[in-house]
Amino acid sequence: MLKEESQTAAEGRHGFQAEVGRLLDIVAHSLYSERAVFLRELISNAADACDKLRYLSLTHPDLIAGDPELKVVIRADAQAGTLTIADNGIGMNREDLVENLGTIARSGTAAFLKQATGDAAKDLALIGQFGVGFYAAFMVADKVEVLSRKAGETGSWRWRSDGKGEFEVTAAEREKRGSDVILHLKPDAREFLERDRLKKIVTKYSDHIPLPIFLADDGKGGGKEERLNEASALWMKPKSEITEQGYAEFYRHSAHAFDKPWMTLHFKVEGVLEYAGLLFVPSAQPFDLFDPDRKNRLKLYVKRVFITDSCDELVPPYLRFLRGVVDSADLPLNISREMLQHNPVLAKMRAGITKRVLGELEKRAKDEPESYADFWNQFGAVLKEGLYEQNDQGDALLSLARFRSTASDRLVSLADYLGRMKPGQEAIYYITGGSLEAANRSPHLEGFRARDVEVLLLTDPIDEFWVPAVGAYKEKPLRSVTRGSAELDKIAGTDAEKKPAPPAPEGIDGLIALFKLALKDAVKDVRVSQRLTESTACLVAEDGDLDINLERLLRQHKRLETGAKRVLEINPRCQLVGALTKRLKAKGNAEEIGEAAWLILDQARILQGETLEDPTAFARRQSAMMKKALES
Numbered sequence: 027m028l029k030e031e032s033q034t035a036a037e038g039r040h041g042f043q044a045e046v047g048r049l050l051d052i053v054a055h056s057l058y059s060e061r062a063v064f065l066r067e068l069i070s071n072a073a074d075a076c077d078k079l080r081y082l083s084l085t086h087p088d089l090i091a092g093d094p095e096l097k098v099v100i101r102a103d104a105q106a107g108t109l110t111i112a113d114n115g116i117g118m119n120r121e122d123l124v125e126n127l128g129t130i131a132r133s134g135t136a137a138f139l140k141q142a143t144g145d146a147a148k149d150l151a152l153i154g155q156f157g158v159g160f161y162a163a164f165m166v167a168d169k170v171e172v173l174s175r176k177a178g179e180t181g182s183w184r185w186r187s188d189g190k191g192e193f194e195v196t197a198a199e200r201e202k203r204g205s206d207v208i209l210h211l212k213p214d215a216r217e218f219l220e221r222d223r224l225k226k227i228v229t230k231y232s233d234h235i236p237l238p239i240f241l242a243d244d245g246k247g248g249g250k251e252e253r254l255n256e257a258s259a260l261w262m263k264p265k266s267e268i269t270e271q272g273y274a275e276f277y278r279h280s281a282h283a284f285d286k287p288w289m290t291l292h293f294k295v296e297g298v299l300e301y302a303g304l305l306f307v308p309s310a311q312p313f314d315l316f317d318p319d320r321k322n323r324l325k326l327y328v329k330r331v332f333i334t335d336s337c338d339e340l341v342p343p344y345l346r347f348l349r350g351v352v353d354s355a356d357l358p359l360n361i362s363r364e365m366l367q368h369n370p371v372l373a374k375m376r377a378g379i380t381k382r383v384l385g386e387l388e389k390r391a392k393d394e395p396e397s398y399a400d401f402w403n404q405f406g407a408v409l410k411e412g413l414y415e416q417n418d419q420g421d422a423l424l425s426l427a428r429f430r431s432t433a434s435d436r437l438v439s440l441a442d443y444l445g446r447m448k449p450g451q452e453a454i455y456y457i458t459g460g461s462l463e464a465a466n467r468s469p470h471l472e473g474f475r476a477r478d479v480e481v482l483l484l485t486d487p488i489d490e491f492w493v494p495a496v497g498a499y500k501e502k503p504l505r506s507v508t509r510g511s512a513e514l515d516k517i518a519g520t521d522a523e524k525k526p527a528p529p530a531p532e533g534i535d536g537l538i539a540l541f542k543l544a545l546k547d548a549v550k551d552v553r554v555s556q557r558l559t560e561s562t563a564c565l566v567a568e569d570g571d572l573d574i575n576l577e578r579l580l581r582q583h584k585r586l587e588t589g590a591k592r593v594l595e596i597n598p599r600c601q602l603v604g605a606l607t608k609r610l611k612a613k614g615n616a617e618e619i620g621e622a623a624w625l626i627l628d629q630a631r632i633l634q635g636e637t638l639e640d641p642t643a644f645a646r647r648q649s650a651m652m653k654k655a656l657e658s
C-alpha cells in the first residue's frame with residue numbers, strides 16, 4: 027500500500043496521500059451535474075457499516091446491545107448549513123479514520139487516477155467503473171467532519187478536512203457507537219438542506235437499501251423522525267413489485283457502481299435448498315477484472331443478514347464480474363468465513379447459480395445477439411478461463427463463446443463456423459496473435475483465404491491455453507494454421523477456387539536442398555508451402571511443438587528461454603522463388619542462394635513479429651544484395 031502521509035502527531039494533522047488531493051479535484055469537477063449522488067455514496071457506506079456490525083454481533087452480541095435497531099438518520103440543519111448522515115454501525119477508531127479516509131488504500135482509486143484525463147465527460151465514465159465513495163462528499167461540502175466511535179471501544183474521534191491537502195484527527199465525544207458524516211455545505215449546495223429534495227433523492231437512489239433510513243425532525247415534526255424507505259430486502263420481493271429503475275439503483279448501491287447493469291437475474295430457489303439471488307452483470311468491465319487478486323464481490327446473506335462480500339466459493343472465478351446478492355436460508359447464521367470453505371450447501375448453491383447464469387447468457391446470446399456481443403467484448407476473455415479449467419460447464423461455455431473470424435465482421439460462434447465448413451474440411455482452423463491486425467495479416471492465412479476456408483482469429487492470451495485444453499468442438503479438432511502441414515488440398519472449394527494452382531517451378535527441389543544446407547540448424551526443415559499464395563515464406567510449428575504465438579508470450583514473460591526450431595515453408599508460386607530457381611539452374615552459385623535463404627528466413631521472422639537475433643547480419647546481406655542488383 028502507498029502511504030505518504032505526513033503527520034504532526036501532537037496536533038493530529040495529516041497530509042492527504044498525494045493522490046487523494048487529485049482525486050478530490052477530479053470528482054468535484056466531473057461529477058458536478060450529478061452531485062446528488064454524494065448522498066447515495068454516503069448512505070451506501072453507512073449501510074455497509076451497519077451490515078458489518080450486524081455480522082459481528084452474531085458472535086459478539088454485546089457489541090450491539092443497548093442500541094440494536096440499526097439505521098441511518100439524515101439531519102439537515104439550515105441554520106448551521108450542515109447536512110449530517112448518521113449511522114449506528116461499526117464506526118471507526120483513530121487508525122481506521124486515517125487509513126480509510128486519508129489514504130487511497132483501494133487499488134481501484136490509484137488505477138482510476140492513472141487513467142483520469144482531466145476531461146470531465148471522460149472522467150465521469152471512468153468514475154462509473156471505479157466508484158468514488160466517501161470523497162463524493164466534497165462535491166457539495168467545503169468542509170467535512172466525521173465523528174465516529176468504533177463498536178466495543180470507548181474513545182471517539184473527529185476527522186476533519188476541507189479537502190485541500192490536509193486532514194486532522196482529534197479526540198472527541200460521541201455518546202454511542204457509529205459515525206456522523208457532517209457536511210458543511212457549499213453556498214451553491216444549500217438545496218440539499220430542503221426536506222423535499224432530500225426525500226426525493228433518497229427515494230430515487232436508496233429506496234431499496236435493506237436498512238431503514240430516517241429524516242430527522244427539523245423542529246416542526248414534534249421530535250419524530252420520518253421514515254424514508256421501506257427497507258425490505260429487495261431480493262426477497264416478487265419480481266412484479268420491482269421496477270427496472272428499482273433494480274438499477276439497487277445494483278448501483280450494492281456494487282458502488284455508476285453504470286447500468288447489462289443483465290439482471292432475480293430468482294428464488296425452493297426445495298431441498300432454499301436461496302434467493304439478485305445478480306447483475308455490469309455493462310462495463312471493472313478496472314481490476316484481470317488483477318490476480320480480484321475476488322468475486324457478490325454479497326452473501328444468510329436469512330437477510332450480511333455475512334461477507336468475499337466468498338470465493340459462491341461462484342467460479344470465471345464469473346467474478348457478477349455483482350449483487352445471494353441469500354441462503356440453509357446456512358447457519360453464525361457461519362464464519364473460514365467455515366464457508368468446502369461447505370457442501372455452498373457447493374450446491376454454486377452449481378445452481380452457475381447453471382442459471384450461463385443459461386440466461388445463452389438465452390441472451392440467442393435472442394439479442396448484438397447486445398450479447400457487447401457483453402462478450404467486455405467479459406468474454408474471463409468466461410474463456412472457464413474453458414481452460416475443464417469443468418462440467420465446458421459445453422455450455424463453448425456454445426457461449428464468440429470469435430472474430432476471417433469470414434465475418436461480426437462475432438461468430440462455433441456453431442456458425444461448423445455450418446460454414448467446406449466439404450472435406452476436417453478441422454476448425456484458428457490463428458492466435460497479439461492483436462486482431464497482427465493475426466489478420468499473417469501470411470499463414472493466405473491459402474485459407476484463397477480457398478475461402480474460415481479461420482478464427484484468437485487474440486486473448488487465455489486462448490493459448492484453453493484451445494489445447496479443449497481440443498475439439500463437436501468432434502471437430504481445433505487446429506492452428508501455423509502448425510503442421512496445411513492439408514488444404516483435401517478441402518473442396520468452389521470451381522473458381524479449385525482452379526489448379528500453377529505448377530511449382532522445375533528445379534525447386536534443388537533450391538530447397540541448398541536452403542537446408544545453408545540454414546543448417548537454424549530451422550527444423552525447409553519445405554514447399556501449401557498455405558502461401560502471395561508471401562515468399564513463413565515459419566510453421568511442427569505438430570507437437572509449442573505454438574509460435576504461445577512461445578512468444580512465454581518468452582515475453584521470461585517463462586521460456588529458447589524456442590523450438592521451426593519449419594521454413596517457401597511459396598513455390600511466388601516470383602522471387604521462381605527467379606531464384608532459375609538463377610540456380612543458370613549459374614549454380616550456392617553461396618548466393620545461401621545468402622538469399624538467410625534473408626528469406628529473417629523476413630519470415632520479421633513478418634511473425636519476432637526480433638532478429640542478428641540484425642547486423644540481416645542488414646549486411648540486404649545491402650550486399652541491393653548493391654549487386656544495382657550494379658548488374
Ligand SMILES: Nc1ncnc2c1ncn2[C@@H]1O[C@H](COP(=O)(O)OP(=O)(O)OP(=O)(O)O)[C@@H](O)[C@H]1O
Pocket residue numbers: 071072075113115116117118126127132156157158159160161205281282
Ligand atoms: N459511515 C461509515 N462507517 C464506517 N466506516 C466507513 C463509513 N464510511 C466510510 N467508511 C470506511 O471508509 C472506507 C472508504 O470509503 P469509500 O466510500 O471511500 O470507499 P468504499 O466504500 O470502500 O469503496 P467504493 O465506495 O468505491 O466502492 C470504507 O471502505 C469504510 O471502511
